[in-house]
Amino acid sequence: MSATERNIHLGLLGASLALAVWVFCALPHSGEPATQRASRSPATDERSPLSIIPPGSALLLSVDLRGFARSPLGALIAERLGRSAGTSKLVKSCGFDPLARLDQLALAVPSADIAAQEHAEDFGIVASGRFSATEITRCATAAITARGGEAIQTRLGSFDSVRDRKASSGEIASKDGLVVVSGGSYFRELLDSAEGHADTREARDARHAELRRALGTGALLATWSPGEGWFERVAGSDGNARLSPLSALQTVAARVNVGQTAQLLVLLDCADSDGATRISSLLSELRSSLNALPLDPALAQIATRIAVSQSGARLKLGLELNRAELSPVLDALLGP
Numbered sequence: 001m002s003a004t005e006r007n008i009h010l011g012l013l014g015a016s017l018a019l020a021v022w023v024f025c026a027l028p029h030s031g032e033p034a035t036q037r038a039s040r041s042p043a044t045d046e047r048s049p050l051s052i053i054p055p056g057s058a059l060l061l062s063v064d065l066r067g068f069a070r071s072p073l074g075a076l077i078a079e080r081l082g083r084s085a086g087t088s089k090l091v092k093s094c095g096f097d098p099l100a101r102l103d104q105l106a107l108a109v110p111s112a113d114i115a116a117q118e119h120a121e122d123f124g125i126v127a128s129g130r131f132s133a134t135e136i137t138r139c140a141t142a143a144i145t146a147r148g149g150e151a152i153q154t155r156l157g158s159f160d161s162v163r164d165r166k167a168s169s170g171e172i173a174s175k176d177g178l179v180v181v182s183g184g185s186y187f188r189e190l191l192d193s194a195e196g197h198a199d200t201r202e203a204r205d206a207r208h209a210e211l212r213r214a215l216g217t218g219a220l221l222a223t224w225s226p227g228e229g230w231f232e233r234v235a236g237s238d239g240n241a242r243l244s245p246l247s248a249l250q251t252v253a254a255r256v257n258v259g260q261t262a263q264l265l266v267l268l269d270c271a272d273s274d275g276a277t278r279i280s281s282l283l284s285e286l287r288s289s290l291n292a293l294p295l296d297p298a299l300a301q302i303a304t305r306i307a308v309s310q311s312g313a314r315l316k317l318g319l320e321l322n323r324a325e326l327s328p329v330l331d332a333l334l335g336p
Helices: 003-024 034-039 042-046 065-070 072-084 087-094 133-146 184-194 206-215 230-235 239-243 273-288 297-304 323-334
Strands: 059-064 102-109 124-129 151-156 159-164 171-175 178-182 220-224 249-258 262-270 307-311 314-321
Touching (some): 059 065, 065 102, 072 323, 087 133, 206 220, 206 262, 262 273, 297 323
Antiparallel strands (some): 124 178, 151 159, 171 178, 307 314
């Protein structure tokens, strides 16, 4: 395997870890202000954030934030990541902790093709929780002002919207119990869906739905369907990219549950069983190279415990961490 190809593999691994950090940074603390229970609207109770996501997403992720916060290790992760993300500054700016009020979150990237790469603002986050539209609007306005922007408020249907006049993309819309963060044309699609003006009966396309069934229930579920030729788009269209084992990868699905331990399940679906075998060999090669990487010994030991099994064209990766083992992982991602 060439140095360039190895760097691509490690880069993709790094991107996955970065996504995990971003997701966990949205975890709420375990506290639940009793006075906010009535802030959630009946309409929000009827529809989950996931059901509002339009069909056809390349990446689809959903998180039961309250489930995480109630678990022993989830509370630990929330506290550590809250400190790293500067939650105290957010609380000071908003007058309350918006992350502590979130219940459920869904994130989507609508497409993975070349056109989508030219419109990086096309993404969507939908979250439900125990907050009012007024609180979110005030918080967003304060955050924009604090960074030197100019907040503009607009009424869009039943939503109050806030955007930065000095920024080219990104907007936040809220109503009691529901908030939408997005940009570009996808922002309007999400609002139409949230208002009930779009057909969301097939909010998760067949492939995502199939992967979520295969994963089973979990506090965090993520599915990625990058589309044909995805690796060539990332690594370049030369022949070496097509020869990489990762070119056989078609979908990725992940489930995270956190209780007394943290359990991770990853499903890698390939074009055929031969492709799955090649990726399995690649994982074994990367595992044997861990000693050559500047990794903490505890992290290297944890990586060797990742269980890999193959069933036809599907690879299954599993890992379970206790509280002591989770600490070096958090230290590596966030600092001691």
